[in-house]
Amino acid sequence: MAALRHISRKVFTTFLKPETRPKSETCAICIRLLNYSSIEYDEKHDPAQKFFNKEVQSLLKDLTRVDLSKVNRKRKLGARRLENPEYKFMTDEELKQATEEAIQKSEELLQIPPVVSVRKPLNHVFARDPALQGLEESKMVFTDITFGIKDAERLIVVREIDGTLREAEWELKNRMNQLYFPKKGRSLKPPKMFYGEYLDNLLERKEYEFVLDRACIQFEPNDPDYQRVVSITYQHINDHDGFDYLRSTRHFGALTFFLAWHKNIDNLLLELIETSHIEEAIKLLDLFSKLQAVNYEKAEDLDKIEEYISKFSNKKAALELGFQAYKDLARQRKELEDGIKVAHGLG
Amino acid sequence: MRSFSKAGLPFPPPSKVIRFVREGCTNRPFYHIVVAEARSDQHDPAIEQLGTHDPIPNEYNEKLTSLNFERIRYWLTQGASASRPVQELLGLAGFFPIHPRSYMTAWRNRQKATEAAAESAANVAKDANVKS
Numbered sequence: 497m498a499a500l501r502h503i504s505r506k507v508f509t510t511f512l513k514p515e516t517r518p519k520s521e522t523c524a525i526c527i528r529l530l531n532y533s534s535i536e537y538d539e540k541h542d543p544a545q546k547f548f549n550k551e552v553q554s555l556l557k558d559l560t561r562v563d564l565s566k567v568n569r570k571r572k573l574g575a576r577r578l579e580n581p582e583y584k585f586m587t588d589e590e591l592k593q594a595t596e597e598a599i600q601k602s603e604e605l606l607q608i609p610p611v612v613s614v615r616k617p618l619n620h621v622f623a624r625d626p627a628l629q630g631l632e633e634s635k636m637v638f639t640d641i642t643f644g645i646k647d648a649e650r651l652i653v654v655r656e657i658d659g660t661l662r663e664a665e666w667e668l669k670n671r672m673n674q675l676y677f678p679k680k681g682r683s684l685k686p687p688k689m690f691y692g693e694y695l696d697n698l699l700e701r702k703e704y705e706f707v708l709d710r711a712c713i714q715f716e717p718n719d720p721d722y723q724r725v726v727s728i729t730y731q732h733i734n735d736h737d738g739f740d741y742l743r744s745t746r747h748f749g750a751l752t753f754f755l756a757w758h759k760n761i762d763n764l765l766l767e768l769i770e771t772s773h774i775e776e777a778i779k780l781l782d783l784f785s786k787l788q789a790v791n792y793e794k795a796e797d798l799d800k801i802e803e804y805i806s807k808f809s810n811k812k813a814a815l816e817l818g819f820q821a822y823k824d825l826a827r828q829r830k831e832l833e834d835g836i837k838v839a840h841g842l843g
Numbered sequence: 844m845r846s847f848s849k850a851g852l853p854f855p856p857p858s859k860v861i862r863f864v865r866e867g868c869t870n871r872p873f874y875h876i877v878v879a880e881a882r883s884d885q886h887d888p889a890i891e892q893l894g895t896h897d898p899i900p901n902e903y904n905e906k907l908t909s910l911n912f913e914r915i916r917y918w919l920t921q922g923a924s925a926s927r928p929v930q931e932l933l934g935l936a937g938f939f940p941i942h943p944r945s946y947m948t949a950w951r952n953r954q955k956a957t958e959a960a961a962e963s964a965a966n967v968a969k970d971a972n973v974k975s
Contacts, residue, residue, distance in 0.1 A: 622937055630956060631935075631949035634900035638936040641894065642913040651912075654905075655935045659949075668905075676909055 532731045534724035535758060536614045543757055546787055547611040555783045556608060556749030559776055566744035567602045608749035615718040620663040628659030637664065639672045647673040648716075666719070681713040690714070690725045699732045708747045730754045734763050752780065756787045762811040769801070769818045772825065777801060784808070798823075857881060859923035861893060861915065872898055876910065876929060878918045893918070896932060908932060 537543045546552055570578065586594065636655040652664040652672050664672065674684050688694045689710065698707050707729050715722030730751050733739065742748040755761045761784055768777040778797045781804050785791060790808070792800045805815045860881040867873030874896040877889035894910040901907065915938070919925075925933065933939040 625941065627946050628935075628941065628949050630952035631945055632906070634904040634906050636935050637905045637907050639907070639909045641909045641911050643911070653937060655937075661935075661937050672907070675907070 532728045534720070535727040535731070535754075536720060536723040537611065537757070539613045539616070542613045543753070544610070544612045547753060549786075552753075552783065552786055553608070553749075555779050555786075556752055557606070558779055559752050559783070560606065560745075560748040561743050561773075561776065562602070562606065563744045564599070564602055567605055568598070606744075606746050608746055608753075609712050610717045611750055611753055612718050614720050614723055615666065615716075618663050618665050618669070622653065622661040622663070625659040625661070628655075629657070631659075632657060637668065637672065639676055641676055647677065670716070670719075679713075683714065686714055686721060690721065695725065695728065699729060702736075702738055702741055704729055704733055704738055704741045705745055705747065708742075708745075726750070727754065734760065737763065737767060739764060739767055752783065753787075756780070756784045759784075759788065759808070760810075762809055762815060765801075765804075765809075766811070766815055766818050769815070769822050772822060774798075774801075774822065859890065859918060859921065860926060861918060861923055861929050862926035863896065863928055864889065874898065876932075878914075878923055881924075891918075908936070910936060910938070912938065 632655070635657060638653050638655070640651040650669075650673060652669050653661055654664050654668070655661050671684060674682055687710070689698060689707070695707070708726065711722055711725045711729075715725075733742065733751060734755060739748075739751075742751055752761075752764065755764055761780055765777055765780055768774070768780065774797070778800060781792070781800055784804070788808075792803050794800060794803055801819060805812055805819065809815050857880045859878050861876065861878050862885075863874040864877050864879075864885055865872055866875055875889075875892050876894035876896060877892050879887065879889040891914060893914050894908065896908045897906060899906070910933070915933075925939075927942070927944065930939055931942040931945050934941040934945055
């Protein structure tokens with residue numbers, strides 16, 4: 497199995513994308529920058545409706561492959577100290593209840609960050625008053641701090657130097673909201689880790705979860721900057737097979753949605769087939785059909801995969817090889833099981 | 844106890860005013876916008892804080908002001924008046940009409956700027972003449 501996986505990977509990397517193979521370190525960097533441009537969810541095709549669909553949500557959750565010990569693992573918490581564990585004697589009923597509570601908590605930790613289209617720029621002008629030119633040499637920013645308004649609905653206006661009174665643009669709005677109503681963990685300016693070489697460095701070190709968690713805190717989901725960081729990270733994960741880094745985290749669903757939305761699930765599908773997670777592969781194909789509004793002619797599970805590979809896949813050779821390997825393995829296993837049964841006198 | 848004026852009539856209840864309180868320190872002004880009893884000292888405890896105003900521009904060349912418009916509206920309905928600087932500020936925020944003083948200051952600043960420009964131009968011309 498391992499040998500077959502190795503071969504299919506080789507086919508994948510050598511024959512299918514020879515132009516993207518790095519020849520030296522410097523070359524790799526320039527190719528990387530060219531490869532990963534920001535992919536935003538634009539307004540024309542709003543992903544929100546499909547993302548919040550119950551069936552899609554449950555598919556995404558299933559594909560996350562939740563491992564509770566990974567969800568509740570120790571984390572990098574910075575200065576926060578871990579508390580000592582508390583051991584308790586419990587009756588069976590209490591234990592059941594406690595387990596249920598733990599599962600509930602993990603569900604909260606695993607809530608997928610919303611996928612929405614990128615926001616529109618704000619440019620509403622309330623008044624123009626050229627007679628105010630010369631009054632101030634700097635802009636005046638007025639923030640409404642009335643109690644109980646949502647940050648997104650808060651009125652923030654700017655009196656420009658030329659006397660125009662207009663609504664603040666998003667960048668300024670976010671800055672004022674964070675200034676007057678600070679959110680924990682969010683900084684006033686986006687940190688440098690989301691830009692240029694710093695982001696590259698983090699991605700090279702495969703700190704995917706760190707980048708995505710921090711982006712979730714720093715930005716709103718409709719922020720172009722958020723969608724840039726997240727989409728670049730997803731593309732990096734997809735190209736470097738880093739799916740295991742995100743399994744059992746809240747980001748795996750969003751990653752899968754991104755890949756299926758942009759018709760780019762071949763790498764993930766190959767990984768699922770290679771690791772014999774055929775049920776998940778079929779769920780992935782279901783998700784693909786839901787998002788892309790395509791139907792498979794055949795209802796049988798394995799036939800579905802074959803149909804996908806022949807019709808929609810961009811990387812047919814590698815996928816066919818991987819699928820063949822899976823089928824051989826399944827056949828061998830079945831033979832072995834039958835053999836064992838016969839040996840035990842059951843067959 | 845009710846206080847009485849010399850004419851034997853009760854004093855009118857003291858009126859409220861929305862005004863600045865200078866916070867910050869030496870050479871670094873920063874203002875709270877508060878509603879307070881008129882005639883009370885600036886640094887006496889105010890009735891309620893309604894906002895802040897930072898007169899020194901930040902690194903993006905913005906002067907930041909925060910205003911609790913809901914409470915400001917409430918106090919205005921209660922008969923509170925606003926001091927002139929606060930009126931000017933609320934005018935610039937689009938909450939009040941622009942205060943006439945703002946137009947005057949703007950006009951004077953523009954006048955000064957044109958005069959300064961004319962003077963510097965004249966100086967340049969003079970220098971050129973002297974050199975030639």
